Amino acid sequence: MKYQVPRGTQDYFGVEIEKIDYIFNVFKEIVSLYNFKKIKTPVFEDASLFTRSIGEGSEIVTKQMYTFKDRAGRLLALRPEGTAPVVRAVIADNLLKNLPLKLYYIGEMFRYERPQKDRRREFLQMGAEIFGGKEAVFDVELVEISSKIFKKLGIQYTLKINYIGCINCRTDYTQNLKRHLKKKLKLLCEDCRQRFEKNVLRVFDCKNPQCQKVFSDFPTITQNLCEDCRQNFEKIKSLLDAKKIKYEVAEKLVRGLDYYNGFVFEFFTSGIRDAIGAGGRYDSLVEELGGRPTPACGFAIGVERILPVVKFEKKREGFLIAGIGISEEKLEELADFLRENFKKAFVFRKKKISDALKFASDENFLYAIIIGEDELKEGVYSVKNLYTGEQKKLKKEEILKL
Ligand SMILES: [Zn+2]
Ligand SMILES: [Zn+2]
Structure with a gap:
């Protein structure tokens, strides 16, 4: 039997995994400029962490979560998103001091979805959270960081923003919205009828044109903000x-x-239908999950989503060493010398020089060093830059300066 990768997942290798590492590095580099520190939480958590935070009525919880019972009967879930686990951690590890x-x-995050080009059942996400900042500058910082990351990765983006109110204006608004929709429930799709029960604001997420018609004439939450919210959005x-x-x-x-x-x-x-990055404020989540009230906000970027549009050129580096009639010991000696000085070195063991040069180019080496007996006698090596084609005769120590 030949095993296949599980549906909705994939193996990463070659240039693609290098591109992913590059994306991670850009992300780390930029968030670090703003004093973000890394946290790593487990891949699975108590399932109720997600039902409580994401919401019982959300599609993620009702349809997409990978839940399982472990041998002791605990109900666990593979994390479908990154924020709730981080909130759980900052409370449990008592990190909310400074x-x-x-x-x-x-x-990795996990959601049981119908696999599509840019939707996977296992996917990579990078995210950042700020705890204890309620001012507008923190919201703006998240947007600024995301936009810098996209810019650095060569991605042209458009940014959509909105303000969905505080407890006060949202409660008034959702009551009105419910009153309005109640008369038209029959016109709504099944999902929207569920949203109506669990979190009515989410009907606006519906892509169904008939549903959209039902609430198209209804004023949005943004037009119904309280004075504090309105001012904060303006800020x-x-x-x-x-x-x-x-x-x-x-x-x-x-x-x-x-x-x-x-x-x-x-x-x-x-070219990509879903959002490539998103975020917002979640001021009551820390308290909801058992911590002391702490305003918070965050964002996340889907790595597979941006993968096709990230500009990435594989870096040529390192030395390929090949020899004509040269002993293994001599070839290894040069390779070891380079590695000891933190240069990537690889000894090509087949005889043909043309094979060596082709391999070097396929594997993105920057230099090829072809050693013959003359070179060995003179103690100089002919080093070819495979990018420019330039060839130089250099002593061992001079190679290090390249
Ligand atoms: Zn408000
Ligand atoms: Zn709908």
């Missing part, structure tokens, strides 16, 4: 303007998870 606390994570927009970050206010943008409030945002790029 605020604001800024953390970032990189890791965020003015800060974004000052930083010259372009955005579009999308009043239907509500985000699919229950825990969001206040400012929310999503990044898009052409």
Whole structure:
């Protein structure tokens, strides 16, 4: 029997995994500029952590979560997203002492979805969270960081932002929305009828044109903000303007998870339907999960989503060494010398020089060193730059300076 990779997952290797590492490095480099520190949480958690935080009515919890019982009968879930585990960790590990606390994570997430080109059952996400910052600058910082990451990766993006209110204005608004939709429930799709029960704001997430018609004439939450929320949204927009970050206010943008409030945002790029990055504020989640009340906000970027659009050129580096009539010992001696000086070195063992040069080029070596007996006698090596074609005769020590 020949095993296949499980449906909705994939193996990464070759240039693709190097591209992923490159994306991780860009992410780390930029979040570190803002004093974010790394956190790593387990791949699985108590399943109820997600039902409580993401919301029982959300599609993630009802349809997409990988849950299982372990041998002791505990109900566990493979994490479908990264924020709830980080919140669980900062409470459990008592990290909320020096605020604001800024953390970032990189890791696999799992959702049982119908696999598509850019939707996988196991996928990589990188995210960052800020705890203990309630001012608009923190919301803006997240947007700024994301946009810098996309820019550095060569991705053209559009940014959509919205403000979905605080407990006060949201409660008033959702009551009105429910009253409005109650009369039209029959016109809504099954999902929206469930959203109506569990978290009515989420109907705006529905892509069904008939549903959209039902609430298209209904005023959005953004038009019904309380004075505090309205002012805060204005402040965020003015800060974004000052930083010259372009955005579009999308009043239907509500985000699919229950825990969001206040400012929310999503990044898009052409050719990819789903958001490539998204985030927002979740001021009550820490308290909801048993910590002391702590305002918080965060964002995450889907690595597989951006993979096809990231500009990445594999770096040529290292030395391929080949010899004509040269002993293994001599070839190894040069290779070891280079490695001891932290240069990548590889001895090509077949005889034909043309094979050696082809291998070096396929494997992205920057230099080829072809050794003949003359070279050995003179103690100089002919080093060919495979990128420029330039060839030089160099002593061992001079090779290190390349
Ligand atoms: Zn409000
Ligand atoms: Zn619907």
